[in-house]
Amino acid sequence: MEKVKVGITVGDINGIGLEVTLKALHHEGIFDICTPVIYGSTKVVSYHKNILPEFRVPFHGVASAERLSANKINVVNCWSESVNITLGRATEDGGKYAWRSLDCAVEDLKKGLIDVLVTAPINKQAMEMAGFQWPGHTEYLTEKLGAGQSLMFMISDDVRVGLVTNHVPLRKVPEKIHKDRVIEKVRIMEESLRIDFGIERPLIAVLGLNPHAGEEGRIGTEERDVIRPAVVELKKNNFMVMGPFPADGFFGSAQHQRYDGIMAMYHDQGLIPFKLLTFGEGCNFTAGLPYVRTSPDHGTGYDLTGKGEANEGSMLKAIFTAIDIYRNRQRHKELEASKATPIISTLPDEPEPGTEGYEEEPLTEE
Known part of the structure; x- marks a missing residue:
């Protein structure tokens, strides 16, 4: 079965989003079912990776999702500049780079470079500081992905x-x-x-x-x-x-x-x-979109940031759910396509009465 390309945003860089993402991607067997693609920067990912001493999974920095590597965490560099990370606080940079990560991932989703989108938590105050005008991910994605x-x-x-x-x-x-x-x-x-x-x-x-x-x-x-x-x-x-x-x-x-x-x-x-x-x-899960998007059911967890104590269960569930829904949609499309395909008989045509080759069956008495 072909691996699903899972795009993951960094969320608020001052929160637990990257911690739970990296922990989820550390689970055994994750690379058997998907190719993970984090949208952010290798510098920011490395910063959060260093908080987790047990983390050993290699990651692969790329400029584009067209150059993904199997069995590694791919990191698409959406920016090159250094970023101020202030753990546990809502800042303009926290909102700015969460938004940039989201924009970058959505563009690749629309291009078909990733199959599904998983969004790490954002902080609404930080997003407002950066000029984000939507109440949350759901409303932003509904508009950007063309769903009424x-x-x-x-x-x-x-x-x-x-x-x-x-x-x-x-x-x-x-x-x-x-x-x-x-x-x-x-x-x-x-x-x-x-x-x-x-x-x-x-x-x-x-x-x-x-x-x-x-x-x-x-x-x-x-x-x-x-x-x-x-x-x-x-x-x-x-x-x-x-x-x-x-x-x-x-x-x-x-x-x-x-x-x-x-x-x-x-x-x-x-x-x-x-x-x-x-x-x-x-x-x-955002139902009704033409694309699959999921997210964990918690927020930025500022009180846990930097401690390595955040639970990755909901992020892992978001990844698995996105993969399952994507595959279910693919199966549904295949089923609908098979229903629309006319059945062509492979049996030879029977000759019509009165034409050459037609043989009338003899009448039998009961």
């Missing part, structure tokens, strides 16, 4: 949670919840579960926005006026979807185990239970 809509989709082996709204202040969430948006997000989730995860008929749960799912309008009207009508319309269009469910009881009673995907209305409603159930074993 996408879905922030948290993935683990046991639970998958999508969000109707992403990085939105809580006071603004209700105005973002409308019927068409809920329908579109569920549509993206359903398609992703089928194609990216190979689930033929996914069952999806939709959570309510308000406590007790609004109690028929007594504690909020969004469930009655927006979410339930969206669920009804989705059912009419043959989606296997249920809800809206009160979020607390849904997770508290382990109902999440019955569903292939769960649609939460806002960030913390979905991510708090997801991380409680899976922390260190889950990752973030």
Whole structure:
């Protein structure tokens, strides 16, 4: 099986992104399934590598992803200048070079030089210092990769949670919840579960926005006026979807185990239970993009930077998930192509009645 070329951004150079990346790439067998490509600079990678005395995997500095080396960590040099690394702090350089790494990786993804993209964590304050105008990776990639809509989709082996709204202040969430948006997000989730995860008929749960799912309008009207009508319309269009469910009881009673995907209305409603159930074993996936992008489910970890104590589990999960989704998409394309190919018979044509070579079968009496 051909190795998948995995592009990995450095994230915030003052955080734990490179530490968890290098630790993940130190795992046995990683080079059997992928060719890793870090977008940054050999100087910055070397700085973080020196924090990890047990790290022995060689890396290969290149000017372009067209010159990758097998069985090594490839580092595409996106800049040549020296960089000020201030561990554990949000700085303009931290945002500037995280952005440059991201830009460089996205261009190579669009050119087909890498197959999938895994993004290390960024700090929003540092990104703003550098002039980054998007709320986060998801919104940036949705715009740059030409997708009209996408879905922030948290993935683990046991639970998958999508969000109707992403990085939105809580006071603004209700105005973002409308019927068409809920329908579109569920549509993206359903398609992703089928194609990216190979689930033929996914069952999806939709959570309510308000406590007790609004109690028929007594504690909020969004469930009655927006979410339930969206669920009804989705059912009419043959989606296997249920809800809206009160979020607390849904997770508290382990109902999440019955569903292939769960649609939460806002960030913390979905991510708090997801991380409680899976922390260190889950990752973030941007569904709905024409390309595969994943990331670990944690932030820059400034309090851990430079100590060598950061856990690489979520980064490893992000890498494995990206590879699995890429291969599932390839299989889906092959299957669709085979369905579209006409079946050509190899049997000789039978002569028509009345033409040379036609023999009528004799009648038999019973």
